[in-house]
Amino acid sequence: MLGLVSTETLTADGGTAELRAFLHGLPGVDQVGAEERAARLSTRSIKTSAKAEAIDLAIAMVDLTTLEGADTAGKVGALCAKAVRPDPSDPGVPKVAAVCVYPDLVAVAVEALRGSGVGVASVATSFPSGRAPLEARLADTRAAVAAGASEIDMVIDRGAFLAGDYGKVFGEIAAVKEVCGGAHLKVIFETGELVTLDNVRRASWLAMRAGADFIKTSTGKISPAATLPVTLVMLEAVRDFREATGRQVGVKPAGGIRTTKDAIRYLVLVKEVAGPDWLTPEWFRLGASSLLNDLLMQRRKLATGVYSGPDYFTLD
Structure with a gap:
């Protein structure tokens, strides 16, 4: 358990030497073991009644996302309408957690979602590369x-x-956190570029120490994006970080999560690895664009026995 690491060594200055000593002192990840456990948990079967609850929970956890160069105010407005009423014929379908857009379209989303309770997320900081001067990202x-x-x-x-250069990464996360004000900060690792699960664990602890409110797998712009083993390691990290510091941090897998089966696998993973405290939209999100349609189709199939098909719901 990482709770054995003394929190007295966690200085606030983000010095590279201290960070390197701490991060490389974390227990190594058994990659084969993580992959086997994730695969085992992904085969769990659930009852029909539990599946219905899981679908509604997954819908409520979705960050409905559009991040294309061709995005328009009209497209964002339509996405926001869907976020509030995912299935206009069924008012019992929950709202999604948030709509995620580029910074120049935030005002459009804010106006469309005013009073709805759906959040507005924005991929600031030179998304998706992060390769811009810090002042530009701020x-x-x-x-x-x-x-x-x-x-x-x-x-x-x-x-x-x-x-x-962990000190640089730490300092940049802390600086962005400071200018966020009251907005929550989700830190994206682009885990497909981090190569190893050891790096995923290190990035998780680095981001949490720097002030992240959420840690997020991917931009959705490269492959592989979110995977179950990567998310398992991140869930272990937030669980152990809370044990060590008393602060809870959320997790957001994003990219490549397209089906209801995928979503339910992630919910099982959350419950079994981090625990039920994370099974709320406040602490777990699913970053997706096409996932919501499949959740709605499967929800209708459970309710009516009829599979509506992909054209029944509006396309994202």
Whole structure:
């Protein structure tokens, strides 16, 4: 258990030498064991009644996302309408957690979602590469927050992380957190570029120490994006971080999660690894664009016995 690590060594200055000593002192990840456990948990079967509850929970955890160069105000407005009423014919379907857009479209989303309770997330900080001067990334964040974003999804500088410049990465996360004000900060690792599960564990602890409210797997722009073994390691990290520090941090797998079966596998993973405290939209999100349609189709199939097909619901 990482709770055995003395929290007295966790200084606030983010010094690279201290961070390197701490991060490389974390227990190594048994990659084969993590993959086997994730695969085993993914085969769990659940009863029909539990499946219905799981689908509604997954819908409520979705960050409905559009991050394309061709995004328009009209597209974002339509996405926001779907976020509030995913199935206009069934008012019992829960709202999604948030809509995620580029910073220049935050104001559109904020206006469309006003009073709905659905959050507005924005991928600031030179998404998806994170390769821009810090001041430009901070300005990006300030603009999104000023426009009304309640959540900021930032990307780390993977080059700096992989080069072992942990102090730089720590400092940049802390700086973005500071300008977020009251907005929650989700820190994206782009785990497909981190290569090893050891690096995923190190990035998780680094981000949490720097002030992340959520840790997030991926931008969805490269493959592999979210995977069950990667998410398992991140869930272990937030569980152990809370035990060591008393602070709870959320987890968001994003990219490649397209089916109801996928979503339910992640919910099982959350319950078995981190525990039921994380089984709420406050602490677990699913970053997705096409997932919601499949959740709605499977929900209707359970309720009516009829499979509606992909064209029944509006396309994202």
